[in-house]
Amino acid sequence: MNGERGIIRQADIAREAGVSQSTVSQVLRGAGDLSRISLETQRRVLTAAKRLRYTTSPQQRTAVEKRHAPPLLGVHTFEPIFPTSAGDYYFEFLQGIEEQAGVEGCNLVLFTAARDEGGVRRIYRGDVNALGQAAGSVILGHRAHQDDLARLAADAHPFVYIGHREVPGFQISYVGGDxxxxxxxxxxxxxxxxxxxxxxxxxxxxxxxxxxxxxxxxxxxxxxxxxxxxxxxxxxxxxxxxxxxxxxxxxxxxxxxxxxxxxxxxxxxxxxxxxxxxxxxxxxxxxxxxxxxxxxxxxxVPRNAMGRRAVRLLTALVTDPIGDYERQILLPCTHTLEPSVAPPR
Structure with missing residues (x-):
């Protein structure tokens, strides 16, 4: 049996994936792109972690034991963005969310609240928080509704926004691109x-x-x-x-x-x-x-890494809400000048 007393450790994942323990640590912390670890290697590590049913923290393992079920994390989008193909812009975000949820030992639920008159999906229906069934939520979408984000923050519902967002009066948690x-x-x-x-x-x-x-x-x-x-x-x-x-x-x-x-x-x-x-x-x-x-x-844009880092951060907010860790994260982006840039004439 892997690990002591059946507890899966990062060394077990490293052996399963055929990589170093340092690589496993970087990937599970959501820092694989920052450490220039290839996407193929990152997915091999995540697959091994999921297969071995690895959970990342003692707090989370305790929560699982007490509730007899994995924590439930919500995914809310302000507009319909569920991808229909791998070429969809949001595909990598959602794939990263799913991959990291497996590593964290969490279940996901997709919330699809009713739209308002402007076509934006709202979180609140009157005074009811539609995301309240979840322990915490990942939120994404181009057209964020500031009032909903402010109310979530005021209600102390743990959430992480994918993308840089500022809400006056609150320091909300987000993972975006730099x-x-x-x-x-x-x-x-x-x-x-x-x-x-x-x-x-x-x-x-x-x-x-x-x-x-x-x-x-x-x-x-x-x-x-x-x-x-x-x-x-x-x-x-x-x-x-x-x-x-x-x-x-x-x-x-x-x-x-x-x-x-x-x-x-x-x-x-x-x-x-x-x-x-x-x-x-x-x-x-x-x-x-x-x-x-x-x-x-x-x-x-490191969309897969942003999805994974958001779930990693949300899990920390749920299991250790007053912990000393970064809550507003911007991940580095790369670029290429080919094929539509050339020296000027």
Whole structure:
């Protein structure tokens, strides 16, 4: 039998997965990407941990014994995002949530509360917290409802938001991507290639992740003493060809784009103008295009790692609510400049 008195330890997982105990520790803490451990190795460790029924903390093992059932963690999305294919943007988030829940010895329940008049799924129905059946909840979605997050925090319901979110009056727990640092590094590389005149195309609805990208971009240009362009924040259907004409007339050689939907429209306009990418203008996408991987120079968001780290943090909040650990976490992002970025003419 593995482990002393039937308790599975990380050394048992290391033997099962054929890796070092240090690798197991990094993966189970949700730090595999930060430690540059390959995704294949991380999944081998998680599979071994799940097969051996490993639980990560003495507190959690005690909770399981007392309740005779694994802790129940909720997953709530503010809009319908359950993936229909592996190419869906949210697939890796949810896969990471499921993988880490298995490691933590928890069950998951998906909450699908009724929508409000704006089409956003709400957590509260009157004074009733629809997530109350769970010991704690992972929350994700593009359109967060601030009032619901504030009420959850006020009610002391343990939750972790996937993505950087700030709620006035509360220090909520979240796991997001470090978009500010990543965008600054992208600008570093673009300047190194010779780009000096930039344009910025952003989403009309601004949340913290969008603001982080812009701040990383503008701060980096300031650092180089380059002109910070006036950003265009718009809906895809409102993007006009005149915006591109004006940007190119001003000498723009590279355009940074916040969303795939904006990129699709921009690319169509570039084609209508008889221009090419990156021959006439370089394009940098500040998110990964999961539907067409490798088609654009882009930032790679560690979505699987964010899902796993969120569950890891939530488990800590449930089992050790006053413990001394980080509750607001930003994971590093990577990027590639191929194939839609080239030195300017």
């Amino acid at each position: 978009y500010r640092t990543a965008t600054g590094r992208i600008v570093d590389d673009l300047v190194a290639l010779g780009h000096r005149t930039f344009a910025y195309l952003g989403e009309a609805v601004r949340y913290e992740p969008q603001a982080d990208r812009w701040e990383g971009f503008s701060t980096a240009l300031d650092r180089f003493g380059l002109t910070v362009p006036v950003p265009a924040y718009t809906q895809p259907e409102e993007l006009a060809a005149q915006w591109l004409d004006t940007a190119l007339a001003a000498g723009t050689t590279v355009i940074l784009v916040e969303s795939v939907s904006l990129l699709r429209v921009l690319h169509a306009i570039i084609g209508l103008r008889g221009l090419s990418v990156p021959g006439d203008v370089s394009i940098m996408l500040l998110v990964d295009d999961t539907a067409s991987p490798g088609a654009w120079a882009s930032m790679q």
